[in-house]
Amino acid sequence: MAKYQYIDLNYLNDLSLGSKDFMQDIITSFIKTTPDSIAKMKECVNTEDWQQVGGIAHKLKTSFSFMGMDSMVEVSKVLQDYGLNAKETNKIAALIEQMDKAYVLAEEELKKELLQLQN
Amino acid sequence: MANTLIYLVDDDELYLKTAHHNLGQNKGFTIKTFMSGEEVLKALSKKPDIIILDYFLDSEKPNAMSGIKVLQEIKQIAPDVEVLMLSGQEDIDVAVNSVKYGAVDYIVKNKSAFIRVQNDIKRIMKGKEKDKDNAGFRKFVITLVAFLILLIIFLIIYAIDHTVFGLFPDPGAPIKDPNELPGLSH
Numbered sequence: 001m002a003k004y005q006y007i008d009l010n011y012l013n014d015l016s017l018g019s020k021d022f023m024q025d026i027i028t029s030f031i032k033t034t035p036d037s038i039a040k041m042k043e044c045v046n047t048e049d050w051q052q053v054g055g056i057a058h059k060l061k062t063s064f065s066f067m068g069m070d071s072m073v074e075v076s077k078v079l080q081d082y083g084l085n086a087k088e089t090n091k092i093a094a095l096i097e098q099m100d101k102a103y104v105l106a107e108e109e110l111k112k113e114l115l116q117l118q119n
Numbered sequence: 120m121a122n123t124l125i126y127l128v129d130d131d132e133l134y135l136k137t138a139h140h141n142l143g144q145n146k147g148f149t150i151k152t153f154m155s156g157e158e159v160l161k162a163l164s165k166k167p168d169i170i171i172l173d174y175f176l177d178s179e180k181p182n183a184m185s186g187i188k189v190l191q192e193i194k195q196i197a198p199d200v201e202v203l204m205l206s207g208q209e210d211i212d213v214a215v216n217s218v219k220y221g222a223v224d225y226i227v228k229n230k231s232a233f234i235r236v237q238n239d240i241k242r243i244m245k246g247k248e249k250d251k252d253n254a255g256f257r258k259f260v261i262t263l264v265a266f267l268i269l270l271i272i273f274l275i276i277y278a279i280d281h282t283v284f285g286l287f288p289d290p291g292a293p294i295k296d297p298n299e300l301p302g303l304s305h
Binding site for chain 1: 179181
């Protein structure tokens, strides 16, 4: 498994049970859905829909764990807690921004991995 | 092990795909996936053996049925179906609620979750097979006891008929000539 700075695909590789198709499918789905989820969370901040922020963060937690993005798993947990309990709401926007930046960096590496899997 | 029909219910597409991929490696499992509780309730008529249900089904859609609500409905419609509850977080309230409303186990979606799910499925199916065997044996014993009771009743009636009525013959029957009785003939 190739070494990357922002992602660690060892867990996903274990889950794939040796299937390259599965790896590709999950990475592609992650790249397809995660930006929308982050954008949706940003919208929710504007409308102060904290419950929704918590719900989306809950889902993202699993996705980030598949990509081995442990720091983002932790950020998701915090966002989930803040969102569902409507607390520390003034910190939510900054955490989402942090997540967005981390995702952009991870996406580049994931696209490289996709190319490798296709070859 | 006979073919096991498993329903997977999760509103997280990535998790659903991963769970399907992992559990689908078992030859004895037929897996169907659902992204909402409403969908799985409609499919209960196909009589699944086990349902693996996410606790937080209303994470993005607040109007969607929650995992606990779906669990309650399943247990009302199909009480024999075993439900394994999955949750993204370790929370004692989630665990207690799941078991309280009839889930057979509560599993946290961590790195060992799929192994635990597979072990649970195997344990549940073994239990079901054992129950089936026990039910078959119970049916056999009940049939045997019923047969023996009938046999005893028949024997009692037969004995009464041939002893009691043999000692006290029918008073209306013609009296036999004493000379014809054995040992009195000259």
